[in-house]
Amino acid sequence: MNNKPLCQYESPDGHKCQEIDMGSGYCFWHDSKFDKSGLELTQKLERYAKRGGLLQGLELKRANLEGLNLVKFGNHEGYDLSYSNFYRANLQGAHLFNSTIKNASLMKADLRDANLHCCKLENTNLLGMKLDKTRIDNLYLGGKLLQEKQASEALKEQDLDEANDLFLQSEEIYRLLRKGAEQQGLFEMAGKYTYSELRMRHAQYPKLSKRRLVSSFVDMLCGYGEKPENVIRFSLGMIIACAICYFIFGINYNDGLIQFSSQASWSDNLSTLLNCIYFSVVTFTTLGYGDITPTGITRLIATVEAFTGSFSLALFVVVFVKRMTR
Incomplete structure (x- = not known):
């Protein structure tokens, strides 16, 4: 019977390590004070994983894990490496398909040529990772x-200082992921990371500053060039808003002024509103049939709408083509 004390590590999920205590209260794998810098641990860790060792909470800072293969073949669930510390670890060429690495640290880890396909990295520190030729498709990062x-x-x-520093770190991480996705030809994923990267930059601008206001407008208008649906929503909103203005202030139709009137019947007002919507669409798309014309203040409104419409249509083409040709 083995009476040697066991490792005291217990993960936040309630899993307890069954390895022998090295004298520090923890086993080799969970002892954060044991310096593993440069140690070749690839085969040792693979054997430990295959015999059912607890992989949560591993302390592998600066360890050499080049070529590590932690794939459960024929199993839908990969290995669970949550709460582990891989700070500056050498994971070049590591095969971590479908692994769970939540609430962990991959900060400045060398993941060149590694396979992170379908990895779950929620709440994991990804700052400074090296992702050259790294497979990162179908990563799960959580909501944020x-x-x-x-x-x-x-x-x-x-x-605010701490918040801006953290937003800057987030921007750097999204930039790394975006470049990694572009390198792998995952352009749709790269577009999502581009949007998130620019959102993090936006968050660093002072409130009510010119740069933040411009950034907010560009985001609303086209999602930083990544969301053609935003252009459609903006265009529809502009058309409806201008139509309401024409309905209130009046436009010329059949040699007479048509506008909302409390004295008119609801059917007449509805007909007027539909004519205003028609005129707004024609103006926004710069068709200009001439059957209805603006008058008074609606001339200014029509001018602004026509300019905005021509710009929005051109913007939609650019953003849409960018999305579809990826």
Whole structure:
């Protein structure tokens, strides 16, 4: 009977390590004070995983894990490496398909030529990773990056310097992921990361500053060039808003002024509104049939709408083609 003390590590999920205590209270794998810098641990870790060792909470800072293969063939669930510390670890060529690496640290880890396909990286520190030729398709990052969540908490505590630093880190992470996706030809994914990257940059601008206002407008208009549906929504909103203005202030039709009138019947007002919507569409698309013309203040409104419409249509073509040709 083995009476040697066991490792004291217990993961937040309640899993306990069954390895022998090295004298520090923890086993080799879970001892954060044991310096593993440069140690060749690839085969040792693979054997440990295959015999059912607890892979949560591993302390592998700066360890050499080049070529590590942690794939469960024939199993829908990959290995669970949650809460592990891979800070500056050498994971070049590592095969981590479908692994769960939540609430962990991959900060500055070398993941060149590694396979992170279908990995779950929720709440994991990804700052400074090396992703050259890394397979990153179908990554699951959760709703937000770890630093994004921390930045939101810092904002609640009104710590603007800390929040801006965390937003900057988030921007850097999204930039890394975007470049990695582009390198792999995953252009749709790259577009999503581009949008998130620019959103993090937006969050760093001072409130009510010119740059933040411009950034907000560009986001609303076209999602930083990544969302053609935003252009459609903006265009429809502009058309309806201008139509209401024409309905209130009046436009010329059949040698007479048509506009809302409390004295007119609801059917007449409805007919007038439909004519105003028609005129707004014609003006926005710069068709200009001439059967209805603006008058008074609606001339200014029509001018602004026509200019905005020509710009919006050109913008939609650019954004749509960009999306479809990826």
